[in-house]
Amino acid sequence: MNNKISKNRIIALISLISFLTVLIFSSAFVLTHADHEHDYSSTGEACSICVQIQGAENIFKYLGAAFFCALFVIGGLYAIVKTIKAMAVCAVFSNPITLKIRINT
Numbered sequence: 001m002n003n004k005i006s007k008n009r010i011i012a013l014i015s016l017i018s019f020l021t022v023l024i025f026s027s028a029f030v031l032t033h034a035d036h037e038h039d040y041s042s043t044g045e046a047c048s049i050c051v052q053i054q055g056a057e058n059i060f061k062y063l064g065a066a067f068f069c070a071l072f073v074i075g076g077l078y079a080i081v082k083t084i085k086a087m088a089v090c091a092v093f094s095n096p097i098t099l100k101i102r103i104n105t
């Protein structure tokens, strides 16, 4: 069980490092090649550097959208869990005895 948790943490760490590496190198590529000489080939294909920059921009766009979606979902789940915990505490501590309600039979 503990070994599985440690494997999951290692996988999560590797995923995080991969994610950050892609972001850093993509942004470095865009920054270093933003002002370049276009190399249009004679066949009429687009500039290869422009194509790579477009790909990096797409990575930023999709990862940014995924990041904000994940942040929104995690925030929503956190709020729901906090609300349920607060309601559970109220339900546990508010019974007729703790509220000092007199029940006449």
Ligand SMILES: [Zn+2]
Residues within 6 Å of the ligand: 036, 037, 038, 039, 047, 048, 049, 050, 051
């Ligand atoms: Zn170009």
